[in-house]
Amino acid sequence: MRDELDTIELPEVGLVVLVGASGSGKSTFAKKHFLPTEVVSSDQCRALVSDDENDQTVTQQAFALLHDIVDKRLELGKFTVVDATNVKPQDRKPLVDLARTWDVLASAIAFDLPLDVCSAHNAARPDRHTPEHAIKRQHKGVRKSVRYLRKERFRRVYTIGSLAELDNVAVERTTLFTDKRDDHGPFDIIGDVHGCHTELITLLDELGYDTKASPISHPEGRRVIFLGDLVDRGPGVAEVLDVAMSMVEGETALCILGNHENKLSRALAGRDVQVTHGLAESLEQIDARPPEFREKVATFVDGLISHYVLDGGDLVVAHAGLPERYHNRSSGRVRSLAMYGDTNGETDEYGLPVRYPWAEDYRGTASVVYGHTPVPAAGWVNNTICLDTGSVFGGTLTALRWPEKELVSVDAEDEYYEPIRPLVDEEVERPPLLLDVNDVLGKHIIETELAGRLTIEAERSSAALEVMSRFATDPRWLVYLPPTMAPVSTSKRPDYLEHPDEAFSYYRKTGISQVVCEEKHMGSRAVLIFAKDSDAAQARFGITNEAAGVIVTRTGRPFFNDITLTASLLDRVRAAIDAAGVWESLSTDWLIIDAELLPWSAKAKELLQQQYAATGAAASTMLPAAAEALSAAIDRGVDLADVKDRIEGRSAHVDKYIDAYRQYCWDVDALDGIEIAPFQILAAEGEVLAKKPHAWHLDVIDSLIENAPDLLRPTWRRFVNLADDDQIAEATEWWVEQTEVGGEGMVVKPSDSIVTNKRGLVLPGVKCRGREYLRIIYGPEYLEPANLDRLRERSLGRKTSLARREFALGIEGLERFVNREHLFGTHECVFGVLALESEPVDPRL
């Protein structure tokens, strides 16, 4: 007889299968020990598909649903209990398969109660009556099952054999060994040591550890995480093991399993393993010590865990890295992937296994820190970083400070082991950063710092995909798209559609005290994204061709079709930056600058000719012809004076309209005649500069303009204290003057750039366009009172909301880029702006 079962321990990330005849008390037990949502029962599924939980004719559909629910829950890592009889192996197999698919542990609880107990329970049920012969058969099945459950790969099997056990047994949830989410560090994570004891001590010293202490410890309580592969190849394997074992024992370090420890463990256990890849060195050094050491090492390596999830789930360490779906999961597959990575048996020209580049696909929120594959230098790829910098091959030994994310490394003192594959390839070619279609297609919700969660609808994403993949600049460059800008509310003045009054009153209402009025240049929006040189471009943007920068339009297309034109324009901008010392003052080797490129005719020539000039030509031909015909009829005494007046009035409007668009056109020859009016420096290494006050931007830009006065065009500006009516009047006067002579108008922005109040993000700017300029937007004759009255009825709500959302997305994308998050994280924001732009909004606003 076995002892009475008093406790059932169940892994909290796992599947529990209840096995028992009808009436054996499974459902009652489940109700007592588990949350209702954790239990998926066959009766419940029968009811869901057929409205009747006793309907035996829908068994197939009910179980299909049950398996689907289990599948989804396990995918999400939810503790799941299956309440069905499960008395046949073929009933349990799909459940075990699901557990394996999702790499969770499966447990079974068998309810092996006496037959009469089941029958009695069953008979007492008011709503149902399972035939006696069925219960008998099930009861037999349970008996038989109990023997096979372990073979069926249930990792834990419990049998409840009596009513007493059923009543008294306790159920406990256990966390996985891998789950250290409650441990928040701080840590110093160290890559593959491979017996480089000297380098390890130097590195620990560098990291501030007291290496004389035993165990080695840090005065501020920091702890080391060894990423595995402590052993083999190097000269100091035993000493490294001394350090690691004592630190782990003294709780000043954690250590995970590397493939070399795994093999060593097998060798020490007396298994037949090939003594290659430096295992000989380990065995030799271990055997030079007393036998107790060998014992201790065997126990140590045998107890190592495949990976850890730490710091609230923000950090995952695994020797060879680990795709997100395996984090905090448990299976042979997880262990193997964590040790070796994803290999398919192929080998490269050096005979080394080809590994699937999982990091490129990685989209997880947890940072994954790993080693295993020697790289010339540690660098982040999609929120993952490899710290194996080949110390034993004469490279460096590297540590990552967490949560600081600082890298610390020391040079190896020797090449202890000849690398199989050259550590530094002649040309270090970074793989192209791949984006996945799931990063952008379908409905997306993007979390932004400035405007919270923003939804991008699936149809919009669909529309944006075509533009992005066919016409836009390479996403590696395209880390920003400018937001649209809302116009001021419609003016109440009789002769104006837009007037500064509304801009000032808007900002006054939001509680802002100072705004800046910036001249709005009439050209085409241009974003300059560029590095100091092509090496810097490659390092920061991952661009492999020679280009060192791009100029893009507001929809992300290359501004010029001619790449040499772009290159020489950027060269001139770079020269100004060199001369002004801005690379140094911002400690950066790349910049993103928001600007307007003039003349308008440089980019919009086709539009100008096909629409603007054409309309002017048509109107200025037809209206005089009409006036002439009218005059002739009037001369004959026909009463048409009022018609003629109107026609002549329209003619005058058309003349002014033609004057208006001509202001923004001049012929250019290659670069000659092109002007760039920068108004903001959006980002540089380490900082989203768009958050800085506008005065800062204008100062930096002025220093650039001084160095390239022919190319760069200043932006006239005026700071206005909103409490001072004189300043408002002066600014308004300034606007009137410059718009009367053809200026497009101005943009009014909070001086502090980004401002949020309790209603959320304050509009980062509103445009206030000039009276004459608006002829280009609203038509030559829009100022006719009858027309203007109707045009006042414009609804700005959608445009304003769009401006706010796009701005938040733009800043968010920059933030992610500057923080070196995944390319997809930035791309999703840029894509989002493009997707929002595909919303139908009156294009004239």
Place this chain on the structure above:
Amino acid sequence: MLVSITAMATDTVPDATNLGYLLHKHPDRVRSVDVGFGRAHVFYPESSAEQCTATLLVEVDPISLSRTRTGSKGAQTLEPYVNDRPYVASSMLSVALGRLYGSALAGNCENRPELVDQPLDLEVSLPVVPVRGGEEVLRSLFEPLGYAVACDVVALDEEFPSWGDSPYLSVTLSSKQTLQRCLEHLYVLLPVMDDRKHYWIGEEEIEKLLRRGGEWLPEHPKADFITKRYLRFRSLTREALAQLADGLDDTDAADETNDASEQAIERPLSLNDERMHAVVGAVVAAGGGRVVDLGCGEGNLVRRLLAEGSVSEVLGVDVSIGALDKAEKRLHLDEMSERRREQVHLIQGALTYTDDRLRGFDVATVIEVIEHVDEERLDILSRVLFGDAAPGTVIVTTPNVEYNVHFPKLSVGTLRHRDHRFEWTRAEFTTWAEQVCSDYGYTVAFGPIGPDDAATGPPTQMAVFSKGTGGAG
């Protein structure tokens, strides 16, 4: 908009002011009517026995044009406020002609019925006519109808002579015609010259407009052209077209797309057919199975592949939702049996993104696609296609730029399509293909499509990549 019609005295109609009777408008008065998009006036700048001119002027309300949503899809068809429509002779002028000269168009003249069939010496003056195709089209439309045509091109902007000419002509048409016939000509041909969407006209009305040409249109040498231009903005079925104009060519009058223009350049060879034939052949030679057509467009190749017995499933992928919608219609997916339906799927995707839906196929076809991708993004495309989707066989076709010298319509140095980012020589294509093979473990064989000229090679080049070394390549 403005049109003036002048009648000159002739032997048979010695008094030009008879024009007033025919138009039902008294030469000394103004007739003003609201036509929905503005106010139309008819008046006479001159009226004498020798010469009489009736002018129709419409004061178009520019705001109403933009504020009214036109077209069936609504939202996106807001007209810009800056618009030539108020000033040019378009379908709107036809509408105004119908409203103000309706009786004359119908051939009614109560007071002088005998005038209706009298040819008059007429001169029509249209100061601004948008003519797609310019003077050549203008002449081809009116000269066969017996008009002497005079026209001047309107300059775009005299301050910017480099911008060239506007799309407008100032037109004078002179002919001896009955007024009814002359009005019919204008009525039908103004929208044809303009060749833009018909505003302010319902679909049924378009048919009515065309019927105004009933007596003379079938004999017009450009009847086909006129009908097609007339109807191309309608979503029409072949039947409706056949019903309307018996015997006219009933090919799809769909929008002229860029593809059509590329095909026009290549047409003498019917290269597209040869290409499809060669690609289907290569798919079959590779063993068929599950095929993904990347850049399937409107489904031309998908349809052909489905007809092959060895092809068990086709996934059509395109980046354009519009193209996929058309493909769905053209493949009649909604009418397929369930079994058949399971063999074909259409999805939106782009080769610049990895996509697990593209994995596990036996064959991928990438037909005339790579030249639409910026050359610097081809590394990503190769990686996605060969490295990630990794089908057993990949069939790629692309233009051979060396062959371009054989296309008479193509000027030197220009590519076959506005959207082509590059066109490769055979050597360039080979270099790219070999790099792909070495990067992703494929072997490649090349084949010509179209006449394989000794000096330049074929118009289209095809590469068939096979995964691994033991493949068919």
